[in-house]
Amino acid sequence: MAVSSKAIKTRIKSVKNTKKITKAMELVSAAKMRKAVDATLQARLYATLAQQLMERLSELQEPNYPLFEQRPVKKILMILISSNRGLCGSFNGNVMKFGKRLLEDKKNLAAHRGPDGQSTPPGAGDIDVEVLGIGRKSAAFAKKNDLELIEVYDSLGDSPDIDDAIHISKNVTEKFKTGTYDKVVVLFTHFASSLTQTVKVRQLLPVAKAEVDKLLTEFPNKDHIGELAPDNRPIETYFLEPSRDAIFDIVIPRLIDVQVYQALLESAASEHSARMVAMKNASEAASEMIDALTLAFNKARQAAITQEIAEIAGGAAALE
Amino acid sequence: MEFKVVTPHGVTYNDTIEKVTVPTLAGALTILDQHAPIVSVLAAGEMVIHRMDGSTVDVAVSGGIMEIVSSGAVYIMADTAERAEEIDISRAEAAKKRAEELLTQQKNIADVDFARIQASIEKELARISIGKKYRKL
Structure with missing residues (x-):
């Protein structure tokens, strides 16, 4: 017997078991992805309203708010959103590749961008980059690129909550205000569809109008907002209670929260869909393997029977 | 008047209503139709919505912003908002x-x-x- 049919049988069994697991993981990831996408859409109306309000309030006068302040950039904080677990295809690899490319051109990363796209290059001197990681895999990135890792959030779970986002955004806002960092960017995976995800970088602080616009135009589904009443009345005629600055104090941190929340959700959706696709491929590969093994098993079995017949025939011929 | 309560978790309430009482930092404020445009900071408290059919709905909010735009539509951007029956x-x-x-x-x-x-x-x-x-x- 060329190949032991028993060995092949055990092999088929183990591949079948693996396939069951990958299939289950595929379905679970699909459900989790849907949940994350839903939450993204739910947060959209809130983000739209908050952004419109901020835009109109800033018509009043050039806002002199600490979170708008564009300082010469010396130190950048990079929020890197990765996953906690593996088995999600190239999801983490893509984030890290993109991050590495950004690090090669720190000057560009440090430049401030105006509303119409012109950029102000940073001052001379070295630019320092530190990492705030989300998901366990982000630690590997910081280590590989020799960056200071200030914190890792690794208990966000599969569907991030707005409270997690608030916690993170408060943390970084505080660090920006005290001048520890002159710029905060977030690196996340934009969820275009379950098949295409691209890694993107977005500036969180200082708050820039262009960045908030991007947040709103890049939502996966635009018709979710519904109709909002148009508002053409000049903002000067509005009653502002208690004051414009007090309102800024509430609206701007909320916008940052929503931006972080959005990045978390999109990354979660991307992670789950990357895992879903990876698991789908694994299930398909397992099916192919089972087919090939079954063929080999049948051949081996047939060979064994043929050999036995040949032996019997040989034995009978010897008796005559 | 058009009335919407939105939170980062989604839209809690969206309807045409008669009037609403909103807790603001400056005290409770009852908004009727055709209110002048205003932006106000909400305090944590109870919001009472009077529906067109005369019934009322209570919503607990934990702070946020209220905006009334020139068309008279009222938008509440709350951090959290829960209807009484959900509490x-x-x-x-x-x-x-x-x-x-x-x-x-x-x-x-x-x-x-x-x-x-x-x-x-x-x-x-x-x-x-x-x-x-x-x-x-």
Whole structure:
């Protein structure tokens, strides 16, 4: 017997078991992805309203708010959103590749961008980059690129909550205000569809109008907002209670929260869909393997029977 | 008038209503149709919505912003908003108790923590009072 049919049988069994697991993981990831996408859409109306309000309030006068302040950039904080677990295809690899490319051109990363796209290059001197990681895999990135890792959030779970986002955004806002960092960017995976995800970088602080616009135009589904009443009345005629600055104090941190929340959700959706696709491929590969093994098993079995017949025939011929 | 309550979790309420009483930092404010445009900061408390058919809906909010635009539409951007029937009183009470314990236990806590705990007590109080009102009806 060329190949032991028993060995092949055990092999088929183990591949079948693996396939069951990958299939289950595929379905679970699909459900989790849907949940994350839903939450993204739910947060959209809130983000739209908050952004419109901020835009109109800033018509009043050039806002002199600490979170708008564009300082010469010396130190950048990079929020890197990765996953906690593996088995999600190239999801983490893509984030890290993109991050590495950004690090090669720190000057560009440090430049401030105006509303119409012109950029102000940073001052001379070295630019320092530190990492705030989300998901366990982000630690590997910081280590590989020799960056200071200030914190890792690794208990966000599969569907991030707005409270997690608030916690993170408060943390970084505080660090920006005290001048520890002159710029905060977030690196996340934009969820275009379950098949295409691209890694993107977005500036969180200082708050820039262009960045908030991007947040709103890049939502996966635009018709979710519904109709909002148009508002053409000049903002000067509005009653502002208690004051414009007090309102800024509430609206701007909320916008940052929503931006972080959005990045978390999109990354979660991307992670789950990357895992879903990876698991789908694994299930398909397992099916192919089972087919090939079954063929080999049948051949081996047939060979064994043929050999036995040949032996019997040989034995009978010897008796005559 | 058009009325929307939105939170980061989604839209809590979206309807045409008669009037609404909103807790703001400057005290409760009742908004009727054709109100002048205003932007105001919300306080944690109860919001009472009077529907077109005369019935009322209570919503517990924990702070945020109210905006009335020139068309008279009212938008509430709340941090959290819960309708009375969604509130679990026993859980709200437990949460309030926890917050109070935290306050008494740690005498030398930072101002930031103090403010945060204070805010959460206010929020839970609003939830409890709305939840109770709803159960009595």
